[in-house]
Amino acid sequence: MGKRVVIVGGVAAGMKTAARLRRLDAEAEIIVLERGPQLSYGACGFPYFISGEVKSMDSFDHTPQGALRDSDYFAAVKGIDARCGCNVQKMDRVQKCVHYMEKGELKKLSYDVLVLATGSTPVKLPLPNADAAGIHSFWFPWDVEAVDKEIAEGGVKDVVIIGAGFIGLELAEAFVRRGLHTSVLEQQDRLLPQLLDEDMAALLLRDTKNPLLDIYLEERAGAFTVENGKVSGVQTDKRVIPAQLVIVAVGVRPNVELAREAGLVIGPSGCIAVNEYLQTSDDAIYAGGDCAENTHRVSGAKVFVPMGSTANKHGRVIADNICGARKQYPGVLGTAACRFFAQEAGATGLNERTARQAGIDFASAIVPGSDRLGYMPGVGRIVLKLLAEKSSGRVLGAQAVGASVAKRIDILAAAISLGATLENLSGLDLAYAPPFNTPIENIATAANVLQNKLDGQLRSINPVEFEKNRTQEDYLFVDVRTPAEVAAKRIADIPSRVNLPLDTLRTADISKMDKEQKIVTACQIDLRGYEAEVILRARGFQDVYSLEGGMSGWPYATESDKDKK
Structure with a gap:
């Protein structure tokens, strides 16, 4: 018998470590202690069971061939001793053993190497009546089954989801698909607040319309109302929202109590501190998955990024290093994507908040486009936002909202991982055919726009900045779209505006326009706006800016919106 490896936690990181370790070392004694009743399940797909897209909970803990991934399976197929219902109470680093409860009995198990894959736990809200039915x-399979059972048994017409992160948005779509009126309550000012900047989150909100969906931003839950022992609503600081079912999705916290009590170092993110080899402050103990701290590849900051994909990568690295390799884990970019009804949203790298926290002087650009050539069936709008370091052009991060988002975010994650600059993005040789792309890929276009901005060739104004000042600031708004485009949709509450279509701008009589006044040009996607900016500067106007993203990237009020109210 080889060395004994004890793994605490048997879901993603734990079972990936065990499976990889067995492939590398036929002699190792591998024991997994999982406190819950199930092993190796795929929690990321749970909302799609609620929506009905995934038909069976078996999909999450069975192999593609239909075998249940339980203790018997892991023993027979992989030679792994995986035990459920084993709650580890204490680690003794001197004696190199763990103490755990199994069926009411306290037991002890020694180890040569210990792996902590203790995961994370949903945050609970300490509000009145929080324990009501x-x-x-x-988060866990039993949560999913309980929610599905309540819906199936009837009596649920209104659902409130507290939290507009990934789980909140994915569940909102799922409940609406089930025909339930759904309210999303978020105390911050945007959807996906950890992922998206204000401008991109506002775009996602702008294009999300469903009669069964209400979204309340900058609103805080204060209590749950109860009738006959069961929840009847959520009391906020502004209203009472009816609900027969409430989902609390305000985030998770890493399970580090065991490590802390054993004297392991806890990092600034609140997770277990690990080195580049995923070793803790004790060389004989590794940590992976949600409980382990990550290093951001761009900023170098220590971060808590609970992702199933990260947990699986951790497991592979840990197993390799247990077997003597010195494999480094390179860190994370926080890459993520989410489907929300007809749209996708995604991001990778730094956003404005995290770039500022890192002390990086950056610039950004918002660039709309089409996900394929406009004459192709199924063409959709995509809006990209790029951030780059001013001094070097190094790409820091990206966000996208619209169609075919995940593809672009994955390309950008790879590029950022390799240290790409805007020039590198502009020159990427990506696949082109009309059903898949445009001749100049959206990523290259966005890189060119941001490079023009850094070079001073383009002077643009971000929608958030323009929204804050559009009703007070002294400027002339020059809309260079066609009259028909302007009549269909235009930004509301602009005190001074003129419509000068681009094809008339070079020869138009602009003698009455004040060359000292600030001018903001705009079109549909900012291509004509940029052209107008250049033309007006050539005609002697110096204080000229184009509106980033044009009307496609404008997430705030329009006159057509106001007319509908």
Whole structure:
């Protein structure tokens, strides 16, 4: 028998470590202690069971061939001793053993190497009536089954989801698909607040319309109302929202109590501190998955990024290093994508908030486009936002909202991982055919726009900045779209505006325009706006800016919106 490796936690990182370790070392004694009743399940797909897109919970803990990934399976197929219902109470680093409860009996197990894959736990809201029936987290399989059962048994017409992160948005779509009126409550000012900047989150909100969906931003839950022991609503600081079912999806916290009590170092993110080899402050103990701290590849900051994909990569690295390799884990970019009804949203790298926290002097650009050539069936709008370091052009991060987002975010994640600059993005040799792309890929276009901005060739104004000042600032708004485009949709509450279509701008009589006044040009996607900016500067106007993203990238009020109210 080889060395004994004890793994605490048997879901993503734990079971990936065990499976990889067995492939590398036929002699190792591998024991997994999982406190829950199930092993190796795919929690990321749970919302799609609620929506009905995934038909069976078996999809999440069975192999493609239909075998249940339980203790018997891991023993027979992989030679791994995986035990459920084993709650580790204490680690003794001197004696190199763990103490755990199994079926009411306290037991002890020694180790040569210990792996902590203890995961994370949903945050609970300490509010009045928080323990009432009908209030759920949505993290474990039993949470999913309880929610599905309540819906199936009837009596649920209104759902409130507290939190507009990934789980909140994915569940909102799922509940609407089930025909339930759904309210999303978020105390911050945007959807996906950890992922998207204000401008991109506002775009996602702008294009999300459904009669069964209400979204309340900058609104805080204060209590749950109860009737006959069951939740009847959520009391906020502004209203009472009816609900027979409530999902609390305000985030998770890493399970580090065991490590802390054993004297392991806890990092600034609140996770277990690990080195580049995923070793803790004790060389004989590794940590992976949600409980382990990550290093951001761009900023170098220590971060908590609970992702199933990260957990699986951790497991592979840990197993290799247990077997003597010195494999380094390179860190994370926080890459993520989410489907929300007809749209996708995604991001990778730094956003404005995290770039500022890192002390990086950056510039950004918002660039709309089409996900394929406009004459192709199924063409969709995509809006990209790029951030780059001013001094070097190094790409820091990207966000996207619209169609075919995941493809672009994955390309950008790869590029950022390799240290790409805007020039590198502009020159990427990406696949082109009309059903898949445009001749100049959206990523290259966005890189060119931001490079023009850094070079001073383009002077643009971000939608957030323009929204804050559009009703007070002294400027002339020059809309260079056609009259028909302007009549269809234009930004509301602009005190001074003129419509000068681009094809008339070079010869138009602009003698009455004040060359000292600030001018903001705009079109549909900012291509004509940029052209107009250049033309007006050539005609003697110096204080000229184009509106980033044009009307496609404008997430705020328009006159057509106001007319509908």
